[in-house]
Amino acid sequence: MSSTENIYLPKVVQLDRVVDEIHEVRTFVWHFEDPADQAAFKKFRPGQFAQVSIFGAGEFPASLPPSPTENEMFFTIRTVGGCTAALHRLQPGDRFAVRGPYGNGFPMDDYAGKNLVFVAGGIGLIPLRSCIVYALAHRERYERIQIYYGAKTPRELMYLPNLRAWEQAAGIECQLTVDRASDGWTGNVGVVGSLFKRPGVHVPVENTVAFVCGPPVMFRFVIRDLLDMGFREDQIMSTLERYMKCGVGKCGHCCIGVAYVCVDGPVFTYEQIKKLGEDI
Amino acid sequence: MRARVIGEADVLRLVDLLRQDRQVIAPFCGRGRDSYFDVVTDVNRDRIRLHVPNPLYPPKRYVLPHIERLMRMRRSAAGLWNFQPDYAETPLALFGVRSCDVAGVRHLDRFYLGREYVDAYYERRRRNLFVVNMVCTDPEVDIDDNCFCVCADTGPAARDAFDLQLMDLGGGEYLAVAGTAAGEDLFSAPFFRPATAAHVERRRAILTEVRGRFRSTTSWFAATVRYISRGDVLDKTWEEIGNRCLECGACTFVCPACTCFTVSDRRTGKEEYERVRMWDSCALKGFTRMAGGFNPRRAVHDRRNRRFFRKLAHYFIQRELSMACVGCGRCAAVCHGDVGMPSVVEMIRRATAIAAPPLDESSTVPSAKVTA
Structure with a gap:
């Protein structure tokens, strides 16, 4: 009798290094012990997720912030409960386990020829990072690409090296904001929606897909702003x-x-x- | 025709025949109304009951155990982690399960084996399972005030998902119908006699008689399915249902069609853990609470809304080809707040019928045009 593949069996991975992102949030770079698992896993789509097992602590779902076009696999995780705290205690070289990828993901290929507008708040940038990097790796497929990202303070901006690169890069518009300025911040101060009203900012509505991800309050206000601009409800994507x-x-x-x-x-x-x- | 007749004494012979190559689970009676499923042994085989009050703990646990180890996770001396899945491969026969519970297994089949992912644990238990359905024919013992299989269209005689179906024809005779090739194989045993047209006629007459013996409980699903699927049910009605829910989770734990589980890891040794899954309940507050404390389902009526929506919404009926309710009546029997399925269906139907907007044009039967 044929045996069904066991969907609950995770694969062992090794933690390569840990990067501090912001307060209580770290990025964990890892690879599968078995290169065949790594190759199979890398066929994931932006917006999918994985189940992460920490031995003795349990299993939890986690967004996949890397793009399939990148080489390294990593998770960016905030400590919120027992499992995530256990992950934060791991050291490079330690093992944990991963299964996936799961979920539908963003249909990035369907968006070819469209404008992409990414609106993120706080750690909401984690799942959208995958789409942004993917879109930039296939820059020729898309029309305008805009990124609007806000955090509470300058210290809480995620993926700072990426943000700086996106700000400098040609062919994309990247605007940052913080709720409260400090540390010599010279950029915009205000909620994410305030970026849309800045001089020189024009968000195209026709032929555009908006990606929105962030805390509940930010989500509600950004949705209202986008609908006011004339976005249809089916043009706005979230996870x-x-x-x-x-x-x-x-x-x-x-x-x-x-x-x-x-x-x-x-x-x-x-x-x-x-x-x-x-x-x- | 795949039907045979056996005598009363042959029923135990059939049990023994099944016991030759598998463990047999059958219903027994305790004190009073108490009844339960247990493993048949040489000691208890004479006490197997074919007509029995509905055991509240459904036989679902033989395909989806209450607590089940999924895998062991061990670290070897060389430092490598190894996962050892724990499959149950023991051949099992469920003997004397009523038709509602057979429908429950069929529903679980579609849920765990259907769609894009197959549950390997359920699949292994299921393919090692032989189901002997017993048709409920004794209105005094088999059928109680909570039974509503006739409304859920699952009984009193199951139509599929059994290997063998037994029905008490009275006069010490039982009709045996094979539902699968494995069931038909049993007919080679010498005690199976050919069934005559008269036997089949008696079966039909008994079923007609029994259908009329279901008592006070009825559950008019059709209107409620429509109200729930269209979102017509008033918040007030859900609140009334929620107010009566004691959040004990009993309805989900006795339900043959409930599928939810949680997973937990526990330490079994130095660098050795086991991952177990256990039944979970959407009635419980923590069911949707995320790490960090955010809970998208806040109030109890919100959770009740989800449970009945999940069981009765047209979308899920299409997906699983059946409602996630088999009419066994267990939730009605255990619910202290009287918000088991039949009560909820009635509460929704009554409250919504008054408040519901008229059917939209596409769903009404076009009436003949009257011309002057």
Whole structure:
């Protein structure tokens, strides 16, 4: 009798190095012990996620911030609970385990020929980083690419080297803002939506896809701003996070409305999110 | 036709035949109304009951155990981590399960084996499982006030998902119908006699009689499915349902069609852990609470809304080809707040019928045009 592949079995990975991002948030660079696993995993799409096992602590879902066009695999994780704290205690060389990739991801190929507008707040940049890097790696496929990113303070800007590079790069518009200036910040001060009103900023609405990800308050206000600009609800994309145990549509924890976030999402249009009927 | 007749004494012979190459689980009676499923042994085999009050703990646990080890995770002396999945491959027969529970297994089949991911643990248990369905025919013992399989369209006689179906024809005779090739193989045993047209006619007559013996409980799903699927149910109704929920989770734990589980790791030795999964319940507050404390489902009525939406929404019925309710009545029997499925269906139907907007044009039957 043929044996079904066990979807719950993770693969062992090795932690290569740890990068401090912001307070309580670190990036963990890792690789699969088995190169064949690495090659299979790297076929993921931007916006997908993985289940991360820390021995003795448990398993949790995590966004995949790298783009499949990059070589290194990594997670960027905030310590919020027991499992993430256990991950933060790991040292380079330590092992943990990963299975995936799961979820629908962003249909980046369908967006060819469109303008891409990325709007992120705080650690909401983590899942969108994958799309941004992917889009820049295939720059010729897309029209205008804009990035609007805000954090509470300059110290809480994620992926600072990437942000600086995007600010300098030709062919993309990258605007940053902070809620409270400090540390000699000379840029914009205000919520993310305030960037749209800056002189010289023009967000195209026609033929555009907007990616929005951030804390609930930021999400609500940005959605309102985009709708006011004339965006249709199905032009606005976001990615949801939920408590998950399996990642494959079985455990039931992430079921909202007619969707299992793990298999039907985590990427949804705002039109879909509204119908799911739960808090973001 | 794949039907045979056996005598009363042959029923135990059938059990023994199954026991030759598998463990057999059958219903037994305790004191009073108490009934339960247990492993058949030489000691208890004479006490197997074919007509039995519905055991509250459903036989679901033989395909989806209450607690199940998924894998062991060990670190070898060389420092390498190794995962050892823990599969149950013991051949098992569920003997004497009622039709609602057979429908429950069928629903779990579609959920765990359907769509893009197959659950390897469920799959192995299921393919080692032989199901002997017992049709509920005794209105005094088999059927109680909470039963509503006739409304869920799952009983009193299961139509599929069994290997063998037994039905008490009275007069010490049982009709055996094979549902699979494995079930038909048993007919080579000498005690199976050919069934006659008269036996089949008695089966039909008994089923007609039994359908009329279901008592007070009815569950008119059709209207409720429509109201829930269209989002017509008022918040007030969900709040009323939520107010009566004691958040004990019993309805989910006794439900043959509930599928949710949680996963937990525990230490079993130095650098050795096991990963187990156990039933979980959407009635419990922590079910959707994320690390950091954010909980997208806040109030209890929000959680009740999700449970009944998940079970009855048209979208999921299409996906799994059946409602996630088999009409066993266990939730109604265990719920202290009286918000088991039949009550909820009735509360929704009554409250929404008054408040619901008229059907939109596309869903009404076009009436003949009256011309002057």
